[in-house]
Amino acid sequence: MLGPSSGAEGQADAGASPATRGGTAVRTLRRLAILVSVLVALFFLPWWTLFSAGTDWPFPVVLVGTVLFVAAGIALPVLMVMGHGRRRSDRAARVADTTLGVVWVLFAWSALSGLLRLVLIVLGVGDPARSRIVSVLLAVIGAGLLAWGYREAMRVPRVVRLDVTVPRLGRGLDGTRVVVLADTHYGPIDRAGWSARVAEAVNELDADVVCHAGDIADGSPDQRREQAAPLGTMRSRLAKVYVTGNHEYSGEAQGWLDLMAELGWEPLHNRHVVVERGGAGLVLAGVDDVTAEYSGQTGHRANLAGALAGADPDLPVLLVAHQPKYVRQAASAGIDLQISGHTHGGQIWPFNFLVRIDQPVVHGLSRHGERTQLYTSRGTGFWGPPFRIFAPSEITVLTLRSE
Numbered sequence: 001m002l003g004p005s006s007g008a009e010g011q012a013d014a015g016a017s018p019a020t021r022g023g024t025a026v027r028t029l030r031r032l033a034i035l036v037s038v039l040v041a042l043f044f045l046p047w048w049t050l051f052s053a054g055t056d057w058p059f060p061v062v063l064v065g066t067v068l069f070v071a072a073g074i075a076l077p078v079l080m081v082m083g084h085g086r087r088r089s090d091r092a093a094r095v096a097d098t099t100l101g102v103v104w105v106l107f108a109w110s111a112l113s114g115l116l117r118l119v120l121i122v123l124g125v126g127d128p129a130r131s132r133i134v135s136v137l138l139a140v141i142g143a144g145l146l147a148w149g150y151r152e153a154m155r156v157p158r159v160v161r162l163d164v165t166v167p168r169l170g171r172g173l174d175g176t177r178v179v180v181l182a183d184t185h186y187g188p189i190d191r192a193g194w195s196a197r198v199a200e201a202v203n204e205l206d207a208d209v210v211c212h213a214g215d216i217a218d219g220s221p222d223q224r225r226e227q228a229a230p231l232g233t234m235r236s237r238l239a240k241v242y243v244t245g246n247h248e249y250s251g252e253a254q255g256w257l258d259l260m261a262e263l264g265w266e267p268l269h270n271r272h273v274v275v276e277r278g279g280a281g282l283v284l285a286g287v288d289d290v291t292a293e294y295s296g297q298t299g300h301r302a303n304l305a306g307a308l309a310g311a312d313p314d315l316p317v318l319l320v321a322h323q324p325k326y327v328r329q330a331a332s333a334g335i336d337l338q339i340s341g342h343t344h345g346g347q348i349w350p351f352n353f354l355v356r357i358d359q360p361v362v363h364g365l366s367r368h369g370e371r372t373q374l375y376t377s378r379g380t381g382f383w384g385p386p387f388r389i390f391a392p393s394e395i396t397v398l399t400l401r402s403e
Helices: 007-014 018-051 061-083 088-124 129-155 191-204 221-233 246-250 252-261 304-308 324-332 351-357
Strands: 158-165 178-182 209-212 239-242 271-277 280-286 319-322 337-340 363-369 371-376 393-402
Touching: 007 252, 018 088, 061 088, 088 280, 129 351, 158 178, 178 191, 178 271, 191 393, 221 280, 239 280, 246 252, 271 304, 271 337, 271 393, 280 304, 304 319, 324 337, 324 363
Parallel strands: 158 393, 178 209, 209 239, 280 319, 319 337, 337 371
Antiparallel strands: 178 393, 271 280, 363 371
């Protein structure tokens, strides 16, 4: 692999003006400063709440707590690079992802603990008792949420059932059951057994159509083949369709399309298929993730016109697109129903509020324009931190109804 100063990039760097190189250096330093600031904030606030802020704990307690927080703060970025960079060390990724989840929960609830501190001040509780109450409650609540969140992440998702009226749907397809999976994120934690249990749960739903809305895994098909294998055992009457998510484009997107085809799925790589029953038809279309265009992978980009090329305009269209924000294009094209994932419902509260900045919807059924509806799944698996807190995973059954 070419280094940063070799090949075309090296020639570009060599030919760049001093002002351009200086601007690049400034941007790099700015990003580094932001990263360091975020890390310091994430670790400082919970440390301050637990071990400082008037708690007056014995010195050995403060020392041990400080050493643990400093060590974790230094180790996190190093392990993230080892786990999710070129080396792809699953062991490093597991430790880094878990650490990130723990510190996020402690940070969020440390911020909220300020409300409890105000209440105790009003009640006349002074320090160190006041700060010790806050500290102990933070530790108890954090540990409880993390234990519960881990169980929620590792369980077979609950089944969410919803009727969706599609006015243009023919009566022959009234009652069609569409089972939705998304964001399985097979990854550093080996979940082959979990994957098999999910497949069993899907097969019990007697699906007409099964959709996988992307982010199938973190890693290559060769790395995650065993975890993905149970997808090949899933059954449906009419079709099983799959689209790429943004995480496929950090690796081998085409490899995942090929593997899913091998497992008996229809990869909707900017294409469509038509399912029919009782004289009625439904177009199942899919597009690449919106990040595909910038991935450098030839022939990959979200192309709705290409996906619908040759489709009967009188038939209703169910579009599978990984990110909810693609609904803008879907609504402009008069799509009847878009199915998406990507958001995980926030995965770990209150991250859902940050997700909402980037996406029009975090979870559930919504309407966009005169015709288009969007269903956003919370996702079947989890990404990174093995926790789901106030954002349960789901296997979704959408029963399509005609007028």
